[in-house]
Amino acid sequence: MRLSRHFLPTLRETPAGAEIVSHQLMLRAGLIRQTAAGIYAWLPLGHRVLMRIAAIVRREQDRAGAIEMLMPTIQPADLWRQSGRYEAYGPEMLRFPDRHGREMLYGPTNEEMLTAIFRDCATSYRDLPRTLYHIQWKFRDEVRPRFGVMRGREFLMKDAYSFDLDPEGGKASYDAQFTAYLRTFAALGLKAVPVRAPSGPIGGDLSHEFHIIADTGESEIFYDAALDDVDLADPEAPARLRGLYAMEAEEHARAAECRVPPGRLARRRGIEVGHIFFFGTKYSAAMGFSVQGRDGAPVTPLMGSYGIGVSRLVGAIIEASHDAAGIIWPDSVAPYDVALIDLRPDDPDCAGAVAALAGQLEAAGVAVLHDDRDARPGEKFATMDLIGLPWQLIVGPKGLAAGTVELKRRATGERHMLSPESALARLTGGS
RNA sequence: CGGGGAGUGGCGCAGCCUGGUAGCGCAUCUGCUUUGGGAGCAGAGGGUCGCAGGUUCGAAUCCUGUCUCCCCGACCA
Numbered sequence: 001m002r003l004s005r006h007f008l009p010t011l012r013e014t015p016a017g018a019e020i021v022s023h024q025l026m027l028r029a030g031l032i033r034q035t036a037a038g039i040y041a042w043l044p045l046g047h048r049v050l051m052r053i054a055a056i057v058r059r060e061q062d063r064a065g066a067i068e069m070l071m072p073t074i075q076p077a078d079l080w081r082q083s084g085r086y087e088a089y090g091p092e093m094l095r096f097p098d099r100h101g102r103e104m105l106y107g108p109t110n111e112e113m114l115t116a117i118f119r120d121c122a123t124s125y126r127d128l129p130r131t132l133y134h135i136q137w138k139f140r141d142e143v144r145p146r147f148g149v150m151r152g153r154e155f156l157m158k159d160a161y162s163f164d165l166d167p168e169g170g171k172a173s174y175d176a177q178f179t180a181y182l183r184t185f186a187a188l189g190l191k192a193v194p195v196r197a198p199s200g201p202i203g204g205d206l207s208h209e210f211h212i213i214a215d216t217g218e219s220e221i222f223y224d225a226a227l228d229d230v231d232l233a234d235p236e237a238p239a240r241l242r243g244l245y246a247m248e249a250e251e252h253a254r255a256a257e258c259r260v261p262p263g264r265l266a267r268r269r270g271i272e273v274g275h276i277f278f279f280g281t282k283y284s285a286a287m288g289f290s291v292q293g294r295d296g297a298p299v300t301p302l303m304g305s306y307g308i309g310v311s312r313l314v315g316a317i318i319e320a321s322h323d324a325a326g327i328i329w330p331d332s333v334a335p336y337d338v339a340l341i342d343l344r345p346d347d348p349d350c351a352g353a354v355a356a357l358a359g360q361l362e363a364a365g366v367a368v369l370h371d372d373r374d375a376r377p378g379e380k381f382a383t384m385d386l387i388g389l390p391w392q393l394i395v396g397p398k399g400l401a402a403g404t405v406e407l408k409r410r411a412t413g414e415r416h417m418l419s420p421e422s423a424l425a426r427l428t429g430g431s
Numbered sequence: 432c433g434g435g436g437a438g439u440g441g442c443g444c445a446g447c448c449u450g451g452u453a454g455c456g457c458a459u460c461u462g463c464u465u466u467g468g469g470a471g472c473a474g475a476g477g478g479u480c481g482c483a484g485g486u487u488c489g490a491a492u493c494c495u496g497u498c499u500c501c502c503c504g505a506c507c508a
Binding site: 009011012013014015016017018019034036037092108109138140142143144146151155157159209218272273274275307308309312341343344346375376377378379380381382383385394396397398399406 | 432437441442443444456457458465466467468469470499500501502503504505506507508
């Protein structure tokens with residue numbers, strides 16, 4: 001993609017009103033544009049990141065056996081009357097009538113809708129267990145939206161719902177999501193700490209929040225510092241993590257005993273990027289959902305729900321990965337893999353060499369953002385550092401005369417002068 | 432929802448107190464020079480000063496109302 005034909009409105013100055021670094025950088029790097037309090041348009045670069053994150057979330061959900069679907073954003077109020085939440089939910093729910101005067105709402109979550117859909121289709125124990133999910137926009141009319149996409153009113157969320165016949169099955173579904181979450185956040189280049197959260201009437205070890213450690217996080221968490229040493233890639237990680245003390249602040253205050261050895265209790269700020277819980281028959285019972293069991297008797301399915309804040313993750317990743325010059329995208333979510341910087345597009349030799357490199361990279365499946373603008377080198381470097389693509393491939397007349405191009409790693413600043421062939425080989429995974 | 436702040440070219444701001452027909456930096460356009468870390472010179476375009484009333488010969492400026500946005504707190508996947 002040529003930058004001269006792209007839509008990438010970057011800002012040199014920090015916009016007024018953006019307080020935290022992720023919000024500032026998202027605006028400056030041309031990822032988002034605000035349209036109302038807590039509501040954002042995703043510009044091309046931001047949209048690419050959002051879609052890559054969603055793809056990783058989807059991959060791990062599929063791997064965990066969850067089945068993707070897509071439910072609407074708009075729901076009828078009657079659905080929520082069945083569970084009793086229409087009155088209980090409060091002003092966070094955006095309600096409005098349609099032209100016929102029917103009461104509608106913009107969904108803040110989908111327990112009711114999916115329970116109703118699944119209830120009307122599942123009739124036998126053979127239809128269970130199932131975990132279904134979708135990735136869809138939600139709306140919660142927050143009293144005070146802030147921090148850009150970190151606490152927006154409209155946000156993209158992956159929400160999964162499990163249906164099981166018995167507590168053991170429910171626990172297994174919960175554990176599958178727990179593991180999927182660890183894999184998801186690791187694939188995103190993040191260290192996410194699972195902490196026990198208030199789990200409501202069911203109690204037990206059945207609600208966890210997943211937090212990215214960051215000083216700007218809105219939550220406070222307490223955990224055994226030994227947790228920092230757990231290798232998330234280890235298959236044993238879920239079991240190890242759940243054996244260690246880790247609590248969301250409210251739960252920590254309530255804990256009867258804190259069995260963390262002295263000096264090992266870490267107290268940190270966290271950004272909540274995921275929340276899972278098991279709530280048994282809360283919705284299935286309220287909404288009259290049962291299936292026929294093996295013995296012919298009705299069984300009320302046990303449910304859990306599992307959320308990941310996809311749009312919030314964009315901000316969380318930036319909070320966790322940036323420097324003074326701008327964003328540093330993890331390879332897995334970067335909007336493009338390589339910034340191809342043509343220092344002298346007006347020089348035919350230079351432009352020719354760059355066009356050839358762009359073609360070869362794209363042919364190899366590498367996403368390239370080719371800066372062919374008629375601008376000075378300093379501006380190009382600054383732009384690319386700001387938007388944070390993992391690699392910068394810098395081509396200028398001086399290097400070309402010596403048969404070299406420069407390859408720079410954004411995260412470390414490490415630079416190598418290479419022949420174009422070896423630069424290509426590095427970027428396309430060759431030797 | 433309590434408390435505070437702000438709406439003036441695309442962005443960041445000044446002007447308001449003490450009314451007199453709108454300015455600065457960046458960005459944009461044209462030309463020339465420049466070209467490995469956000470260039471220089473010369474010229475140019477772009478704003479019903481959030482909106483609605485009012486006071487006045489005259490309102491960005493004073494008064495009233497209203498809308499929106501931001502910050503702190505409470506609340507919250």
